[in-house]
Amino acid sequence: MSAVTTNTPAQVADFRHRLDITVDWLVIPLVIMLFAAVFSVHFALLVGDWDYWIDWRDRRWWPLVTPLALSVIPGVFGYLLWDRLRLPVGGTLTILALSAAAWVSRYMNFHGFGGFPMDMVFPSTFIALGLILDTVLVLTRSWFWTGLIGGYLFGALIYPLNWPLLAAYHVPLELHGNMLTVADLMGFEYVRTAIPEYVRIIEHSTLRTFGGVVTPLTAVFAGFLTVLSYWFWVWIGSLVSRTTWLRKII
Amino acid sequence: MAATIPNDGMTAKGARPTKAAAAARMLSLNLPWGKFSAGLVGMLLLFGLYRWYTEATAFTHGMDYFSPDFRTYWMNLMFVQLIVIGVVGVASVSYLWKTRDRHMEALSPMDELRRYMFLIVQLMATTICAYIIFSLYAESDATWHQITVRDTDFTPTHVGLFYFGTPMTILFSAIHFMYARTRLPQFAARLSVPHAMIVAGPILIMPNVGFNEWGHTFFYAEELFAAPIHWGFVVLGWSFFAAGGLLVQMFSRMSELVRSMETAARPA
Numbered sequence: 001m002s003a004v005t006t007n008t009p010a011q012v013a014d015f016r017h018r019l020d021i022t023v024d025w026l027v028i029p030l031v032i033m034l035f036a037a038v039f040s041v042h043f044a045l046l047v048g049d050w051d052y053w054i055d056w057r058d059r060r061w062w063p064l065v066t067p068l069a070l071s072v073i074p075g076v077f078g079y080l081l082w083d084r085l086r087l088p089v090g091g092t093l094t095i096l097a098l099s100a101a102a103w104v105s106r107y108m109n110f111h112g113f114g115g116f117p118m119d120m121v122f123p124s125t126f127i128a129l130g131l132i133l134d135t136v137l138v139l140t141r142s143w144f145w146t147g148l149i150g151g152y153l154f155g156a157l158i159y160p161l162n163w164p165l166l167a168a169y170h171v172p173l174e175l176h177g178n179m180l181t182v183a184d185l186m187g188f189e190y191v192r193t194a195i196p197e198y199v200r201i202i203e204h205s206t207l208r209t210f211g212g213v214v215t216p217l218t219a220v221f222a223g224f225l226t227v228l229s230y231w232f233w234v235w236i237g238s239l240v241s242r243t244t245w246l247r248k249i250i
Numbered sequence: 251m252a253a254t255i256p257n258d259g260m261t262a263k264g265a266r267p268t269k270a271a272a273a274a275r276m277l278s279l280n281l282p283w284g285k286f287s288a289g290l291v292g293m294l295l296l297f298g299l300y301r302w303y304t305e306a307t308a309f310t311h312g313m314d315y316f317s318p319d320f321r322t323y324w325m326n327l328m329f330v331q332l333i334v335i336g337v338v339g340v341a342s343v344s345y346l347w348k349t350r351d352r353h354m355e356a357l358s359p360m361d362e363l364r365r366y367m368f369l370i371v372q373l374m375a376t377t378i379c380a381y382i383i384f385s386l387y388a389e390s391d392a393t394w395h396q397i398t399v400r401d402t403d404f405t406p407t408h409v410g411l412f413y414f415g416t417p418m419t420i421l422f423s424a425i426h427f428m429y430a431r432t433r434l435p436q437f438a439a440r441l442s443v444p445h446a447m448i449v450a451g452p453i454l455i456m457p458n459v460g461f462n463e464w465g466h467t468f469f470y471a472e473e474l475f476a477a478p479i480h481w482g483f484v485v486l487g488w489s490f491f492a493a494g495g496l497l498v499q500m501f502s503r504m505s506e507l508v509r510s511m512e513t514a515a516r517p518a
Contacts, residue, residue, distance in 0.1 A: 007515050008515055009512065009516055012277065012508075012511050012512050012515045015278075015511070016508050019363070019504075019508065022279075022367070023367075023370070023501075026367075026371065029374070030370070030377050031497075033377040033378055034490060034493055036385060037380040037381040037384040037487075037490065038380075038487055038488070038490045038491070040385035041388060041484065042484055042488070044384075044388060044389060044392065044475055045484045045487075046476055046484055048389075048392060048475040048476055049474055049475050049476050052475070076491050077491075077494065080494035080498075084494075084498060101385045102385075104385070105389040108386060109386065109389045109393045110393050113308075114393035192397070193399050193473065236491070240444070240447075240492050240494055241498060243444070243499045243502065244442075244443035244444065245442060245443065246441040247441075249441050
């Protein structure tokens with residue numbers, strides 16, 4: 001303390017300025033790495049298979065389960081960033097971190113280590129969904145409206161957002177008298193340990209189509225569920241952002 | 251401080267140094283940036299070498315748990331790394347406890363701020379470790395299981411993920427938790443629930459590994475990554491949500507400390 005009291009206000013102000021910069025240089029990369037770590041394990045173990053393989057990105061389950069898992073981290077950390085720091089970047093930043101980690105992992109693991117072609121295992125794109133969430137938050141400054149409008153669009157737009165990337169893989173072709181998609185053929189050619197099980201799970205239904213009304217209906221339902229999911233996880237974000245202390249451990 | 255940020259006493263880029271700015275160099279946290287950088291590079295080298303070893307030997311000597319090759323290349327490595335991490339962990343935590351600050355009431359704001367910066371660097375190391383484990387190592391395991399049928403509990407990617415990466419994350423977590431408890435007044439006086447949560451998560455991964463392996467050998471032989479048997483890992487990953495609360499606790503205190511310095515420097 002004695003050393004401090006000998007300093008002038010200008011010195012302390014200068015010190016504070018340099019301290020702020022140093023903390024920024026350390027904490028911003030820390031937070032981005034944190035988003036990448038948490039989002040990666042969360043996404044991988046809830047919906048990872050759907051995003052790993054091109055033949056998993058179907059019209060029925062992939063557009064439904066993906067936004068549900070994807071909206072969790074933007075909700076939790078979005079609350080922290082907006083409520084505590086007034087930074088409307090929770091959606092964009094967390095999804096950017098996930099996307100960067102996914103690209104590194106797909107290239108190093110699935111392509112480099114496993115030998116699968118990149119065009120079979122490339123990650124889907126979700127960044128625009130984060131931008132939508134953050135934009136609605138900035139415009140409305142309301143978690144309610146961000147969940148209702150942003151959450152709905154977040155859930156509904158996953159398929160159309162990725163359609164330009166997926167279209168070429170959904171072209172029908174005939175092989176040995178059976179009709180299947182290009183993505184299906186890639187899945188059969190690059191054998192994985194449980195392909196029949198995967199196909200059975202994804203395509204269990206009474207009628208298989210290549211498009212039609214299945215996707216729009218899924219998108220509407222996904223949008224509705226994502227609204228609820230986003231609100232719930234924002235609430236969780238408000239809980240975990242609290243500075244809770246305990247006097248005694250036991 | 252910003253001991254780290256070069257400060258030559260300039261007030262603005264290209265301007266001449268002022269007396270006040272030059273004197274401000276006295277106020278410095280004197281952080282050992284060279285050691286921090288060396289630690290970071292060392293950690294990245296360690297994980298990089300481990301990855302290289304995995305790629306070089308997994309498919310040539312790691313396919314069959316019952317082969318002599320597997321014991322030579324993987325089981326021996328696993329035993330050695332577990333022992334080394336365990337010894338380093340016990341030694342580090344013991345050292346931090348033994349050298350704990352017993353007079354924290356006499357800690358100056360500058361020294362306390364310096365310790366907070368040390369804590370931030372330790373959290374950063376833990377986070378980098380968590381990223382490598384949760385993304386790169388975990389998904390190398392996803393790749394492995396799609397190429398090889400699940401055979402036994404011990405595979406090259408499991409040895410890297412569960413018996414090297416996860417213990418390393420626990421090691422870093424234990425160190426920064428003990429550092430805070432023994433050197434920072436507010437963390438010593440009370441238990442930070444967010445801090446405890448982000449430490450408990452990685453630790454509880456190990457029992458969940460036990461459940462995971464038990465389940466895979468008992469009722470679920472497949473390796474769908476999104477299967478319910480893996481959701482325990484997801485919940486434990488969520489423990490890192492509490493990092494927000496921890497950062498708020500730290501920044502609030504750091505802000506208080508700087509304000510106290512400003513008050514002390516103000517003319518009476």
